[in-house]
Every structure is written in C-alpha cells, then in structure tokens.
Amino acid sequence: MTSLTWRSVLYVPADNLRALEKAQTLGADAVLLDLEDAVAPERKRDARGQAAAALAQAWPCPVLLRVNAPGTPWHHEDLELALAARPDGVVLPKVEDPQQLHPLPGEWPLWAMIETPLGVLRAPEIAAHGRAAGLIAGTNDLARALRTRPDPERRPLLHALSSVVLAARAHGKVPLDAVYNNVRDPEGFRRECRQGRDLGFAGKTVIHPLQVEPANQEFGVTDAEAEQARALLAAWEEARAQGRSVATFSGALVEQMHVDEAREVLALYTRSAG
Ligand SMILES: CC(C)(COP(=O)(O)OP(=O)(O)OC[C@H]1O[C@@H](n2cnc3c(N)ncnc32)[C@H](O)[C@@H]1OP(=O)(O)O)[C@@H](O)C(=O)NCCC(=O)NCCSC(=O)C[C@H](O)C(=O)O
Numbered sequence: 344m345t346s347l348t349w350r351s352v353l354y355v356p357a358d359n360l361r362a363l364e365k366a367q368t369l370g371a372d373a374v375l376l377d378l379e380d381a382v383a384p385e386r387k388r389d390a391r392g393q394a395a396a397a398l399a400q401a402w403p404c405p406v407l408l409r410v411n412a413p414g415t416p417w418h419h420e421d422l423e424l425a426l427a428a429r430p431d432g433v434v435l436p437k438v439e440d441p442q443q444l445h446p447l448p449g450e451w452p453l454w455a456m457i458e459t460p461l462g463v464l465r466a467p468e469i470a471a472h473g474r475a476a477g478l479i480a481g482t483n484d485l486a487r488a489l490r491t492r493p494d495p496e497r498r499p500l501l502h503a504l505s506s507v508v509l510a511a512r513a514h515g516k517v518p519l520d521a522v523y524n525n526v527r528d529p530e531g532f533r534r535e536c537r538q539g540r541d542l543g544f545a546g547k548t549v550i551h552p553l554q555v556e557p558a559n560q561e562f563g564v565t566d567a568e569a570e571q572a573r574a575l576l577a578a579w580e581e582a583r584a585q586g587r588s589v590a591t592f593s594g595a596l597v598e599q600m601h602v603d604e605a606r607e608v609l610a611l612y613t614r615s616a617g
C-alpha cells in the first residue's frame with residue numbers, strides 16, 4: 344500500500360516496549376515510532392535504543408520515525424539513528440520553513456508536521472519541497488500556539504486544517520489528519536474521521552489500538568461506494584459508446600473528473616482489500 348492510501352498511521356511512544364510489540368499486530372497502514380513529545384527527556388536515550396531494535400525487525404507495514412526538532416539536544420542523535428536504522432520515512436516536528444528540510448541527510452521521504460502558526464502559513468512552500476512526502480497536521484501543538492478553546496467540531500482549527508490539505512494536494516503530497524486525544528470516545532473519534540475525510544485528508548494519525556480499525560473504515564472505501572463507482576463508470580462507458588461526451592448517473596452530470604474519481608475510489612478499494 345503506498346502512502347497515498349494510508350488510512351491510519353499509529354503513533355507509538357518509542358520508550359514503550361509493550362506498545363512497540365503490540366503495534367505490529369494492530370492493522371495500521373503505517374506506524375510512527377515517536378522519539379519526540381511522547382517521550383520524556385530522561386527517556387530519550389532508551390527510546391532511541393528501543394526504536395533501533397524495533398526498526399531492525401520485519402514489520403507488516405511501513406514504519407516512520409519521528410525525530411526531535413532541529414535545535415533540540417536530541418535532534419542529531421535521532422538523525423544518526425535514522426541513518427543507521429533506515430525507517431521508511433522520517434517525520435520532522437514543528438516545521439516552519441522548507442529550509443529545515445534541506446540539511447537533512449539520508450534519502451528517506453520526509454513527513455513535515457504542520458503544528459505552529461508559521462508552519463500553517465508556510466505549508467505551501469514546505470509541501471513543495473522535493474523530499475516532502477506529505478504533511479501531518481498536529482493540532483495539539485497548534486491549538487496551544489493559537490490559544491484556541493477546545494471545540495468538538497474543531498471550528499477554530501478549520502482554516503489551518505484546510506490549509507494543510509490545500510498545500511499538500513497542490514503539490515501532490517499526502518495530507519494526514521491530526522490525532523483525537525480521547526481514546527475512550529469512539530463516537531467522537533469517528534465523527535472527527537468523517538470530518539477529516541470531508542476536508543480532503545487521506546488518512547488519520549491515531550494514538551491508540553482502539554482507533555485503528557475505525558480510521559481504516561472511515562478513510563477506506565465501503566462496498567457500497569465501490570459499487571457506486573462501478574455503476575458510474577458503466578454509465579460513462581455507455582454514454583461514450585453512443586458518442587456522447589458527458590453522461591448522467593442517478594440524475595447527476597458525469598464528466599471526465601468524476602470518472603477519474605471513480606477509478607481512484609476503485610483503486611483504493613482494491614488496495615485496501617489487498
Ligand atoms: C493514550 C495512551 C497514553 C493511553 O494509554 P493506556 O491508558 O495505557 O492505554 P490502554 O491501557 O487502553 O492500552 C491498551 C493496550 O494497548 C496498548 N497500547 C496503547 N497505546 C498504544 C499505541 N499507541 N500503540 C500500540 N499499543 C498501544 C497498551 O500497551 C495496552 O496493551 P496490553 O498491555 O496488551 O493491554 C497511549 O495509548 C499512548 O501512549 N498513545 C500514544 C501517545 C503518543 O504517541 N503521543 C504522541 C503523538 S500525539 C501528538 O501530540 C501529535 C502532534 O504532535 C500534535 O501536536 O498534535
């Protein structure tokens with residue numbers, strides 16, 4: 344499954360051995376080993392060692408490594424680990440400038456976290472960077488920096504979330520939605536997944552085993568959606584065979600972009616099933 348079709352990306356604190364073991368079995372489309380905010384300063388070294396051991400194992404999915412930000416005391420050693428252990432990608436927190444991606448060694452794809460006001464404003468330049476594979480929204484840090492009030496509908500953050508999607512999509516990169524902190528609120532989690540999907544995010548970052556399958560469902564393609572896409576394509580083929588340039592399906596206009604979208608839906612459906 345390519346990163347274009349990651350529905351769930353599971354954060355795992357790299358100092359939590361049990362979580363590292365468990366993460367291999369949970370069905371997330373990708374796993375993100377965290378050396379940053381989920382790991383206390385005095386545990387960074389242990390976390391690095393455990394991340395190295397985890398990356399040496401065979402995983403059923405791609406594994407990303409979130410390093411500490413440039414300018415922190417841990418950044419260089421985190422990068423050395425990344426160079427040696429070769430994760431499938433490196434996640435850089437609190438990116439505010441594309442220049443921060445330039446000096447990074449290695450050849451792994453970079454995932455830039457957009458979680459500060461400046462990061463949001465510069466998201467287009469960051470997404471345009473050649474090594475950026477995608478943008479990840481970080482609403483815990485962003486909400487704090489913006490001094491927003493908590494809002495179950497994320498209204499104070501909608502502009503920023505859409506900016507992340509817009510910047511990533513403009514440059515053909517993958518936008519991943521932020522985490523939902525309440526791991527015991529399945530309804531709220533699903534609601535936020537649906538909102539993220541409506542906004543254009545490709546998938547969601549998650550923090551707990553209970554969030555993996557719901558994210559896979561909400562960002563995946565249902566049997567009914569696949570059937571709908573097939574029927575639209577059939578209506579299109581029929582119209583084209585009759586020499587018409589446009590078609591209607593269920594009473595609505597169908598043009599080439601709807602056909603492209605239906606093909607994308609079916610490709611995602613096939614990849615998710617496999
Ligand atoms: C949120 C948690 C601290 C909850 O922990 P806990 O209450 O201990 O969970 P449970 O007892 O329900 O756990 C049940 C079992 O599941 C395993 N587990 C828990 N979380 C994970 C995980 N992320 N990956 C794999 N396995 C996990 C437990 O070990 C239990 O296993 P078992 O012993 O077999 O029963 C905790 O879930 C957690 O630490 N989550 C990750 C937190 C994290 O990574 N935070 C950093 C990213 S969030 C962020 O801030 C993004 C961004 O930067 C921003 O600014 O927004």
Ligand SMILES: [Mg+2]
Nearest residue numbers: 458481483484
């Ligand atoms: Mg953060």
